[in-house]
Amino acid sequence: MKVHCSKDSLLTGVNTVQKAVSSKNTLPILQSISLKAEGQKLIFTATDLEIGIRCEVPAQTEIEGTVVLPAKLFTDIVRKLPDTTISLSSQEESIHLFYYNSEILLKGYDQDEFPLLPDLLDPTIFSLPTNLFRKMIHETVFACGSEENRPVFSGLLLEIDHQNLRLIATDTHRLAYRLAEIPNPDEIKFSGIIPSKTMSEIYRLLKEDDETLAIRFNDAQVSFQFGSVHLISRLIEGQFPNYKQVIPQTCETKVYLSVRDFMESVERASLLARDSSAGASIVRLSIKDNIIHLDHTTEIGRIAEQIYMEKEGNDLNISFNSKFILDVLRVIDAEEILFELSGPQGAAVIRNIQDRNYIYLLLPVRTY
């Protein structure tokens, strides 16, 4: 391999694939990046066997070939390279980098040991606008659970049927649901659970000027292609909960209130509630007439917040884990929300008033 490439392009390559490098103390080959010179491009690949990322950058190739390099050290070196054209030349498993009158030799690994990113056999392809998908991820991914409880909750359910594209995440205490309507002339159908890490990576890597995103999938894997990036991920096996069943269709109380007022009050209340024995910080809402009272007394002090709102239906007292409220208020693309409640023990729903395709469901905590 012999290739010439700008420092910026090398940096794009290593930065794009870095999150697919295994961070666990594992085989060196999974903590490495593969560089392949082919045609007028240099192809960066990394995988931890759960997720794989490939990225192409422009380069002048003299001799095609592949090297596999230790990811962290190579990335650190690329960051410190001067802002000029870098020549890369392989020698068995090693690479030479040349710039100005200086050079670096870095020992690599046997390229045959580097795991190939699987090609999806007989994939179905679906395209959609990237900005839409990025927004959908942002509004849902935070509601995923961690791997420790059941694996299905550490992923997001992606569903395509007819004109409907849905993304749903839940950790069993709350659920975020986003629906978008998109053209689907081929009547493609898909339903799969995608690891939250994969979705967070897509969110991070998608750029405003990437116009479309192509999703390819089969029964076990899904891949996303946008710009010069190709990301492939396993699907999580298992049965995702039936979200249609859990979203309440009616409610006893409707509250219309400002996102900012609500968020700031809950943030302050949670500061005083955080030392409580429960571990989580619980906020109690007392919804009465046109005011929500947040009133907390702990050993360190007391907070009494009032938030003005419009209300339809019954007064009630209800408590929530403050994190479950703040998480959604920080990402929702609205100035006002509709908060639907069904008594102190019923599931509550937060809706975007301007956009009925977004639903956030959260379970109250029993304190009253």
Add this chain to the structure above:
Amino acid sequence: MKVHCSKDSLLTGVNTVQKAVSSKNTLPILQSISLKAEGQKLIFTATDLEIGIRCEVPAQTEIEGTVVLPAKLFTDIVRKLPDTTISLSSQEESIHLFYYNSEILLKGYDQDEFPLLPDLLDPTIFSLPTNLFRKMIHETVFACGSEENRPVFSGLLLEIDHQNLRLIATDTHRLAYRLAEIPNPDEIKFSGIIPSKTMSEIYRLLKEDDETLAIRFNDAQVSFQFGSVHLISRLIEGQFPNYKQVIPQTCETKVYLSVRDFMESVERASLLARDSSAGASIVRLSIKDNIIHLDHTTEIGRIAEQIYMEKEGNDLNISFNSKFILDVLRVIDAEEILFELSGPQGAAVIRNIQDRNYIYLLLPVRTY
């Protein structure tokens, strides 16, 4: 105490004094902030007994008084307050904060237990421009040692005599020296060792538009006053090394080279050298004709950098801890430096070519 104060002013107060709050797990009273309403101002004070900071912000006082509050919680609450006028009202050891229709009550501590910042008895006062002092700290403080070796090395020597103001720091492996010439009509003399934490705090708190800094001192303490901030610190007892003796007056080799080229080459070389058994990352310079070669071979690879330079005197090979070179290159206010060397084992000196009042001395490492 009853006082009205903007959220921004409260924020300035808590942010200014926060580094004087004890971070160790110690008496609650040392992890607190004192607030005193007096005249048309609110005075914030914190101290860990090594350093004390006082800061005044404008306020409308109705009833004068003092409260002592848990620093972390009060700071977190202030950060989350709405951007409006906050009314503070004390009730025994507690404080009520009122804003809009909401309120917070926070329990505090007995104000009599809060340590008073000492008033310097019979201090001598010296004034100097803040921008100059800030630059002097920046160029020297990094060379301090940690508290673990001898205490004198964890501080900076401040010397005033005739028209000379000097700041010197050393950890015994390197020494940073900065001289400034300033008016001293009263022929004030001072020599004291100031903790590096104190100096870092002054650097952090000094603002461009604070014009002068007043230094007050006696045998045991020093205080710095600028803007609305008053910072008081103990002096470190002990004998600072005689810096005049250690700075070489002659050299065998003079090297003129670009700060940027030198820094970038050493940064790259240190990446490959960092896995070495020495713990520190050692760079070897081979100075020959008009090129410095940095050449390293380790188990992970090899780097061969060349830096062009102008040289007077002997060729030589010499090794340094790369951190000791990078630290000074990152702060020196120059594009080119003069590197003075006296053989592979003699102390080396880095000078700012444009400003002969700055000297950085560093000891080589024996590897050749």
